[in-house]
Amino acid sequence: MPRSWSSDLPTSPDQVVFSRTHSLIILFLYPDLFLVNTAQCLSGPEIGLVLIPGIDEEVAKLLKLKAQIGGDEGKHQFTLKTAKGTRDYNPKQMAIRERVFNTIIRCFKRHGAETIDTPVFELKETLTGKYGEDSKLIYDLKDQGGELLSLRYDLTVPFARYLAMNKITNIKRYHIAKVYRRDNPAMTRGRYREFYQCDFDIAGQYDPMIPDAECLKIVHEILSELELGDFRIKVNDRRILDGMFAVCGVPDDKFRTICSTVDKLDKMSWEDVKSEMVNEKGLSEEAADQIGQYVSMQGGMDLAERLLQDAKMSQSKQACAGLTDMKQLFSYLQLFQVTDKVVFDLSLARGLDYYTGVIYEAILTQNCPVNVSATQNGVDEKAEEGVSVGSVAGGGRYDGLVGMFDPKGRKVPCVGVSIGIERVFSIMEQKAEASARKVRTTETQVMVASAQKNLLNERLRLTAELWNAGIKTEVMYKKNPKLLSQLQHCEDSGIPLVAILGEQELKDGVVKLRTVHSREEVDVSRAELAEEIKKRTSDV
Numbered sequence: 001m002p003r004s005w006s007s008d009l010p011t012s013p014d015q016v017v018f019s020r021t022h023s024l025i026i027l028f029l030y031p032d033l034f035l036v037n038t039a040q041c042l043s044g045p046e047i048g049l050v051l052i053p054g055i056d057e058e059v060a061k062l063l064k065l066k067a068q069i070g071g072d073e074g075k076h077q078f079t080l081k082t083a084k085g086t087r088d089y090n091p092k093q094m095a096i097r098e099r100v101f102n103t104i105i106r107c108f109k110r111h112g113a114e115t116i117d118t119p120v121f122e123l124k125e126t127l128t129g130k131y132g133e134d135s136k137l138i139y140d141l142k143d144q145g146g147e148l149l150s151l152r153y154d155l156t157v158p159f160a161r162y163l164a165m166n167k168i169t170n171i172k173r174y175h176i177a178k179v180y181r182r183d184n185p186a187m188t189r190g191r192y193r194e195f196y197q198c199d200f201d202i203a204g205q206y207d208p209m210i211p212d213a214e215c216l217k218i219v220h221e222i223l224s225e226l227e228l229g230d231f232r233i234k235v236n237d238r239r240i241l242d243g244m245f246a247v248c249g250v251p252d253d254k255f256r257t258i259c260s261t262v263d264k265l266d267k268m269s270w271e272d273v274k275s276e277m278v279n280e281k282g283l284s285e286e287a288a289d290q291i292g293q294y295v296s297m298q299g300g301m302d303l304a305e306r307l308l309q310d311a312k313m314s315q316s317k318q319a320c321a322g323l324t325d326m327k328q329l330f331s332y333l334q335l336f337q338v339t340d341k342v343v344f345d346l347s348l349a350r351g352l353d354y355y356t357g358v359i360y361e362a363i364l365t366q367n368c369p370v371n372v373s374a375t376q377n378g379v380d381e382k383a384e385e386g387v388s389v390g391s392v393a394g395g396g397r398y399d400g401l402v403g404m405f406d407p408k409g410r411k412v413p414c415v416g417v418s419i420g421i422e423r424v425f426s427i428m429e430q431k432a433e434a435s436a437r438k439v440r441t442t443e444t445q446v447m448v449a450s451a452q453k454n455l456l457n458e459r460l461r462l463t464a465e466l467w468n469a470g471i472k473t474e475v476m477y478k479k480n481p482k483l484l485s486q487l488q489h490c491e492d493s494g495i496p497l498v499a500i501l502g503e504q505e506l507k508d509g510v511v512k513l514r515t516v517h518s519r520e521e522v523d524v525s526r527a528e529l530a531e532e533i534k535k536r537t538s539d540v
Helices: 055-069 091-110 132-137 156-165 210-226 238-247 252-266 270-280 285-295 301-308 317-335 373-377 401-405 421-434 456-468 483-493 503-508 526-536
Strands: 121-123 149-151 171-180 194-203 231-237 342-345 358-366 387-397 414-419 446-450 473-475 497-501 510-515 521-525
Touching: 091 171, 091 194, 091 210, 091 421, 121 156, 132 252, 156 171, 156 194, 156 401, 156 414, 194 210, 194 421, 210 231, 210 317, 210 358, 210 387, 210 414, 231 238, 231 317, 238 252, 238 285, 238 317, 252 270, 252 285, 270 285, 301 317, 301 342, 317 342, 317 358, 387 421, 446 456, 446 483, 456 473, 456 497, 456 526, 483 497, 497 503, 497 526, 503 510, 510 526, 521 526
Parallel strands: 231 342, 446 473, 446 497
Antiparallel strands: 121 149, 171 194, 194 414, 231 358, 358 387, 387 414, 497 510, 510 521
C-alpha cells in the first residue's frame, strides 16, 4: 500500500494488507468498513489490526475533518439561564400577573384615564440629566447608525417628551410597560433590571392639590383592592425639603446631592446617612444634625401647622408655600377618606431631580418579626410597630419637566404616580403559594367530551358551535379519549363544566352538562346550551 493512503483506502476486508513491519491504525476509525465478515480477519496474530505507515499524521487529519463536519464534541454548549436581573414567568405566575394588571387598569379607567405607548428606547440626550445620581443606572445602547440611544429608565420622562413633542397641554393618561435599570438586582425582593411600571399622570393647569389628592386616592384604592396587607403612604414636598436644607445651612449647590442622600433613609440608618453627608458630600456636621432633627418628624395636617410656626422653617418662603399646600392636600384627603393611611413624613425625599412639589411613596408593613428590616430595607422600626417590607408605589409633582423639552420652554404642570408592580407580584405569588386555593391558568368555561367511541366529528361540531357563541371551550385532541381522562383534565385545569355527548344525547337533541365540582349532571337542549353555560360561569 502506498505511503499516501488517504484517497486509496481499502473498500472491503479482502483488500486489507496485514504486516508486522508497518505502523498501526485502530479500527474504530472505520467501523463500517472493518466490521464486515469479521471471521475473515481472525486468522493470525494480527487479529483486528490494519498496519499502515505514517498513521499518526493521518489520524490527526481525520480527527480534524471530523471536527469540521461536526460531531458531539464540536457542538456549542449553551448556558441555559436568564440574564442577570431578569426572569421567566410560568402560566401560574402570568395568571396572577394578569389579575393584578386588570385590577390596576380598572382603577385607572375608573378615574377617567386614557392610555398611550412610547418606544422602549429613547435618544440618550432625552434621558440624560433627569434622574440625579441614578443616571448611572441607565442602559446605553451601541451607536445605531448615528443615533445614541438608551433604554428607558422610567415612563415619566418619555411621557414628558411625548407631551412636548405633540404640544399637548392637558391629558389624564395611564401607561403600563417595561423599563430597564442597571441596578444591583435582588430577585427575592422584587428588584429587577427589567420590570414593569404602571403609571398614572395628570397633565394640565389646575387648582393646587386637587389632582395630587386624586393620585393618592388611586394608590389607596389599588393597594386596598389587591389586599396586600397593611400599608402607609408617606408624603412630603420638595419645596419643604429645599426650605429645610436652606435653614439648616446646606449650600445651594448641594441641595440635590444631599436630597439623594436623605432619600436613602429607607435603606440606611440615620448614622450612615449622616456619615455620607459629612464625609462624602462635604456637609458640616452642624448642618447634618439640624437636618436630623427635622427628618425624624411625622404627622398629618397638625405637623404642617406646627412647622409653619417653627422659628427656622417659617423663615423660608419656599417651605411655607409647601406647608400651606400640604395643609390643603390633607383637607382633600379627608374628603376622599384616605387619611388613615397617609402620613406627612419629612424624611421622604425621592432622589429624582425632576420633582418640584408634592412627593409620595407607599410602603407595605407587616406586624411580625421578620429579618427584612436590617438586611433588606434598613428600617429601624421595632417589630411590634410594623416592619417595612419595601416601597410599592411612588410619585409626585413635576411642573418643569415638559418645559425642558419644549423649544420655547413652555411648562405643562404634571403630577403622577407609579405602581411598583414587581414588588406586588412577588407578594401575590407568595400569598398564592401559601394558600390552598388553586390558581387557574386558563379561562376555559367548558370542555366538550364524549362517553363513547367514534364521536370525534360530533365533539368538534359542538365545540365550533360554542366557540361561535363566544364560549371559551376546549376539546381533547384524540379520536377516542376515555371519559375519565377528559374529566381528570377538567379537575386539573379548573374547568368548571363538561358538555358530554353520547349516542342517546345525539338522538334526543340534548347535551349532558356536568358540573365538575359537584358532579351534578343535567340534560340541556342543544339550542339552549350556550346560554346555560354563560349563566353558570358568569362569576368565574
